[in-house]
Amino acid sequence: MRGRSLLVxxxxxxxxxARLGRxxxxxxxIVRLTDAIRAFDPAIASVPMRAGVQYATPAFGLLEWxxxxxxxxxxxxxxxxxxxxxxxxxxxxxxxxxxxxxxTQSGHxxxxxxGTFLTAIRTGAASAVASRVLASPDSRTLxxxxxxxxxxxxxxxxxxxxxxxxxxxxxxxPAVAHSLGDRMRFVDVPVQVIPRDRVADLVEASDILCTCxxxxxxxxxxxxxxxxRTHLHVNGVGSDFPGKFELPVTLLRRALVCPDFxxxxxxxxxxxxxxQSDIGPDLATLVQRAALYQGSQRELTVxxxxxxxxxxxxxxxxxxxxxxxxxxxxxxxxxxxxxDPRDPYSLVExxxxxxxxxxxxxxxL
Amino acid sequence: MRGRSLLVxxxxxxxxxARLGRxxxxxxxIVRLTDAIRAFDPAIASVPMRAGVQYATPAFGLLEWxxxxxxxxxxxxxxxxxxxxxxxxxxxxxxxxxxxxxxTQSGHxxxxxxGTFLTAIRTGAASAVASRVLASPDSRTLxxxxxxxxxxxxxxxxxxxxxxxxxxxxxxxPAVAHSLGDRMRFVDVPVQVIPRDRVADLVEASDILCTCxxxxxxxxxxxxxxxxRTHLHVNGVGSDFPGKFELPVTLLRRALVCPDFxxxxxxxxxxxxxxQSDIGPDLATLVQRAALYQGSQRELTVxxxxxxxxxxxxxxxxxxxxxxxxxxxxxxxxxxxxxDPRDPYSLVExxxxxxxxxxxxxxxL
Numbered sequence: 001m002r003g004r005s006l007l008v009x010x011x012x013x014x015x016x017x018a019r020l021g022r023x024x025x026x027x028x029x030i031v032r033l034t035d036a037i038r039a040f041d042p043a044i045a046s047v048p049m050r051a052g053v054q055y056a057t058p059a060f061g062l063l064e065w066x067x068x069x070x071x072x073x074x075x076x077x078x079x080x081x082x083x084x085x086x087x088x089x090x091x092x093x094x095x096x097x098x099x100x101x102x103x104t105q106s107g108h109x110x111x112x113x114x115g116t117f118l119t120a121i122r123t124g125a126a127s128a129v130a131s132r133v134l135a136s137p138d139s140r141t142l143x144x145x146x147x148x149x150x151x152x153x154x155x156x157x158x159x160x161x162x163x164x165x166x167x168x169x170x171x172x173x174p175a176v177a178h179s180l181g182d183r184m185r186f187v188d189v190p191v192q193v194i195p196r197d198r199v200a201d202l203v204e205a206s207d208i209l210c211t212c213x214x215x216x217x218x219x220x221x222x223x224x225x226x227x228x229r230t231h232l233h234v235n236g237v238g239s240d241f242p243g244k245f246e247l248p249v250t251l252l253r254r255a256l257v258c259p260d261f262x263x264x265x266x267x268x269x270x271x272x273x274x275x276q277s278d279i280g281p282d283l284a285t286l287v288q289r290a291a292l293y294q295g296s297q298r299e300l301t302v303x304x305x306x307x308x309x310x311x312x313x314x315x316x317x318x319x320x321x322x323x324x325x326x327x328x329x330x331x332x333x334x335x336x337x338x339x340d341p342r343d344p345y346s347l348v349e350x351x352x353x354x355x356x357x358x359x360x361x362x363x364x365l
Numbered sequence: 366m367r368g369r370s371l372l373v374x375x376x377x378x379x380x381x382x383a384r385l386g387r388x389x390x391x392x393x394x395i396v397r398l399t400d401a402i403r404a405f406d407p408a409i410a411s412v413p414m415r416a417g418v419q420y421a422t423p424a425f426g427l428l429e430w431x432x433x434x435x436x437x438x439x440x441x442x443x444x445x446x447x448x449x450x451x452x453x454x455x456x457x458x459x460x461x462x463x464x465x466x467x468x469t470q471s472g473h474x475x476x477x478x479x480g481t482f483l484t485a486i487r488t489g490a491a492s493a494v495a496s497r498v499l500a501s502p503d504s505r506t507l508x509x510x511x512x513x514x515x516x517x518x519x520x521x522x523x524x525x526x527x528x529x530x531x532x533x534x535x536x537x538x539p540a541v542a543h544s545l546g547d548r549m550r551f552v553d554v555p556v557q558v559i560p561r562d563r564v565a566d567l568v569e570a571s572d573i574l575c576t577c578x579x580x581x582x583x584x585x586x587x588x589x590x591x592x593x594r595t596h597l598h599v600n601g602v603g604s605d606f607p608g609k610f611e612l613p614v615t616l617l618r619r620a621l622v623c624p625d626f627x628x629x630x631x632x633x634x635x636x637x638x639x640x641q642s643d644i645g646p647d648l649a650t651l652v653q654r655a656a657l658y659q660g661s662q663r664e665l666t667v668x669x670x671x672x673x674x675x676x677x678x679x680x681x682x683x684x685x686x687x688x689x690x691x692x693x694x695x696x697x698x699x700x701x702x703x704x705d706p707r708d709p710y711s712l713v714e715x716x717x718x719x720x721x722x723x724x725x726x727x728x729x730l
Contacts, residue, residue: 002457003375010368010698017713046418053432053440067418067431075428075468076419079442079465081472089470092367093706096472098699100444105423105454107461114704118700148707164424178709183708190728253431263616288500320675330697333375334463336482341539342513343548344485347375349380 003337008113016319019326022186023147024171026157029125029315036070036314037129037287044071044228047309048266050080059085059244068309074101076313082241093149094214095119099316109335111320114122114313122315123251123305124153126260126283127210127235128161130303133286134258134296135208135233140165142189143206145199145222145246146213147171147180150237155208159187159338168202173214199223203232210235217243234302239269247302249273256280256296259304260311269306368702373478373685377693381684384691387551391522394490394680400499401435401679402494409436412674414629415445418511424450433674441468441637441678443480447606449579458514459579464681474700487680489518491625491648492575492600493526495668498651499661500598500622501668505530507554508571509588510564510611511578512545515602519575524552526546533567535559537578564588568597575600580625583607590615599667604634612667614638621645621661624669625676635722647672664707 017025024137026146045068048188061083069075073144080097097115131139139162147169157166167184169191171177181191187331194202203209204227213222215238222238225248234255239245257274259265260283266272271279283303286293323329340346382390410433417429434440445462452459462480467473496504504527509516512657514532518634520532532549536542536555546556559567568574569592578587580603586601590613599620604610612635622639624630625648636644648668651658688694705711 007372007697007699010701013701014713017710022710022713023719026671036716040433044422046414046420048418049415051413053413053434055411055434055440055469057436058438061469061472063431063432063442063472064432065442066427067430069418069420069428071420071422073418077428077430077444079467081467083470083472086471088708091706092471093702096474096700096702098474102428102444102446104426105429105448106457107426107448108457109444109461109463114544114699117703117709117712149703151707161717166399179707183705183710184519186710198483231710241452256586295678317477320548332397332695332697334372334477334479335461336375336378336479337458338482338514340548341452341456342544344482344514344517345382345548345551347385347482348379348387 002335003335004109005056005109005225006320006329007332008109008111008323008329010114012323013114013117015328016322016326022156023160026121026125026160028318030111030123030128030157031161032318033125033129033250033311033314036285036310037284040284040310042070048074051159066309066312068313069104070310070313073104074110074317076101076106076309076316078309079234079311080115094202095229096251096329099312101320102318113319118319120149122311123150123237123307124157124309126305127154127237127303128157129287130258130283131158131208131233131235133290133293134301134303135162135173136231136297136333137165141205141207142167143202143209145211145237147176148212149213150212151180151210152183154212154235154237155184155264156187159189162208164189167191168194168205170196170202171200182267191324192287200226203228206232208233210237211246212237214238215244215246217241220245221248224248228300231298232300235305236270236302237305240306241268245273252302253278255300255302257302257304258282258286262304264306269303269304270302285297368700369696369698370474370689371476371685372695373476373633373688373695374421374695375479376704377688378479378482378519378684380693381687381691387521388525390488391525392492394397394486394491395522395525397493397683398490398676399652400678401675402649405649405675406436407636410434411630430656431674431677433678434469435675435678436691438469439475440469440683441674441681443674443677445480464677465679466685477603477683478681482577483680485514485518488515488602488672489522491670492602492603492668493522494652495623495648496523496598496600497526497574498518498577498655498658499666499668501596501662503528504571507532508567508574510533510576511603513579515577516545516575517548517635519600519602520549520578521552523573526636527573529554532556533559533570535561535564535567537561565591568593573598574609575602578601578611579603580604580609580611586613587611589613593665597665597666600670601635601667602670604631605671610635617667618643620665620667622667622669623648623651625671625673629671630669635667699709
């Protein structure tokens with residue numbers, strides 16, 4: 001309706017997740033992401049690299065936008081903040097985000113939804129989609145380095161697709177590694193904590209490995225190169241900033257490295273460490289030509305996940321669709337569209353528009 | 366409060382405008398914009414050029430973002446859509462916009478407010494601020510070419526600062542020109558309609574001239590160069606897209622041309638027509654060193670207004686402050702911040718989190 005938008009608020013998201021259950025939520029995300037990537041046409045779509053403002057005062061932080069037009073009736077704009085002092089100073093997540101869907105015909109804001117919780121879901125779903133093409137279907141051991149929020153949805157998404165028998169988990173903070181088992185009880189796969197000085201054992205035993213750390217720019221890689229299974233598939237999730245990477249360059253050079261979004265991965269992802277010519281097919285190519293890459297399931301592969309607007313478009317649309325289906329969310333009016341498009345003040349009833357103030361009101365100018 | 370945002374909805378904006386009256390609203394915008402520009406420090410601020418996605422399907426349109434960090438506790442993100450088929454096809458404005466203010470420390474969305482109505486207000490206020498430095502204080506005749514929405518707030522803002530005795534108005538559509546008098550009754554300055562073939566008379570008689578047309582890229586200028594008053598000041602407002610400009614290049618070459626935002630004006634504004642070396646001081650320089658430029662009030666000057674994030678930051682903050690002062694707007698919860706930042710699913714009560722679904726749910730993958 002003219003000027004009105006659907007606000008899918010936190011209460012609506014909670015109800016959707018509770019009603020569907022985590023598994024149906026994640027399964028639907030994986031299915032819809034796969035469909036969207038299959039239909040993705042770079043000749044029509046416009047998904048620019050994220051860009052933003054960065055500031056040093058009062059503390060280092062940045063705000064970025066990630067727009068995504070896929071040729072459909074809705075265009076997504078995600079705004080995402082990265083403020084690493086949040087957890088310690090404010091008890092807030094490092095990443096806070098919200099997403100807006102705009103009508104591609106008119107530019108009208110059709111709906112808004114969270115981007116904080118949903119980013120974790122879509123990042124898990126993206127690793128599942130890439131792993132389905134690149135990892136051995138018989139993968140039973142999942143290694144996880146970095147046991148924060150992203151680890152939960154990585155493990156969950158992969159457990160939906162692979163016959164996992166154990167998770168080996170390592171974190172710079174042992175307490176965080178030890179709490180992962182509790183957080184993952186719902187997937188029914190035992191979590192074995194690996195001390196940091198034995199991370200090589202974790203890497204060597206993994207069929208699939210996820211790195212999802214907050215390592216600082218310049219501090220990577222998060223493990224030293226060494227023996228791995230021939231068919232190891234790595235989802236590199238933590239790399240999302242210039243200078244920030246998690247994987248040893250020698251491992252990358254031996255592997256087929258597949259970025260979610262080539263241009264962005266070359267600046268912010270593991271691909272920073274590689275020459276353009278050493279970068280393999282991107283996620284859209286993998287999914288659209290999966291048969292071509294089936295042989296890779298027996299070889300060393302890396303999914304370089306920096307976060308792609310297509311994933312956000314999918315997850316935002318999915319939640320908004322569920323909100324509509326379940327009759328959830330609030331109908332809000334944010335855009336002030338005056339009845340006479342040539343008279344901004346027609347927004348206000350003539351009788352209410354106040355009386356003229358003396359010019360003296362701005363004498364102090 | 367954690368995860369909560371103030372939604373300054375249309376009803377709140379209406380109430381604010383009605384309670385203040387148009388004049389106090391505009392005066393406050395002019396005062397606050399002047400203060401913000403005086404305090405503007407390019408070494409601290411980050412106000413990148415607008416950027417966005419452009420698409421050709423289903424019709425030409427674009428969505429842009431304009432972020433503005435001024436060194437304060439709030440960082441603005443404005444999203445603005447430009448969809449020229451809106452008025453005829455959908456009865457909607459060409460430009461629809463919304464604005465979000467984020468906490469600079471945490472990235473939390475503190476408040477949202479309209480950007481459609483408010484863009485018209487801030488564009489008027491910006492011309493007033495520039496004209497106060499560059500136009501003759503005794504300006505009595507205001508010429509307006511293009512009598513749509515922007516004309517209303519241009520005339521209003523200038524009438525707050527100058528002893529205007531008449532407005533001379535010209536539009537490609539005579540009916541639009543003839544309706545301007547009705548729309549401007551509240552400023553108590555007579556509007557004289559000038560036929561299009563006598564636009565030269567309007568230009569010659571003006572002390573201040575505002576161009577605010579929707580001329581198409583490649584179709585400018587909107588009047589031919591000719592005689593003007595020695596002290597004419599022009600606010601060029603309609604130029605905001607590559608190839609789109611309104612003023613004759615020969616007039617620009619004779620004038621002191623002051624852009625709101627140099628880099629953007631060189632790409633989208635009147636400054637497109639000039640070499641970098643022919644471009645004068647920007648709005649911040651004008652305001653911060655007004656005494657230096659006082660002599661310009663007796664000479665030909667142009668304010669090249671393409672729209673600057675600082676203006677949006679000011680107007681959004683102003684409306685949000687009024688909403689807080691008057692207790693207006695809605696308290697919403699959009700960001701889904703799980704109680705345990707390391708467990709996204711802690712967003713949902715454990716008891717509500719559904720039961721495990723069989724993996725078969727995604728067999729069709």
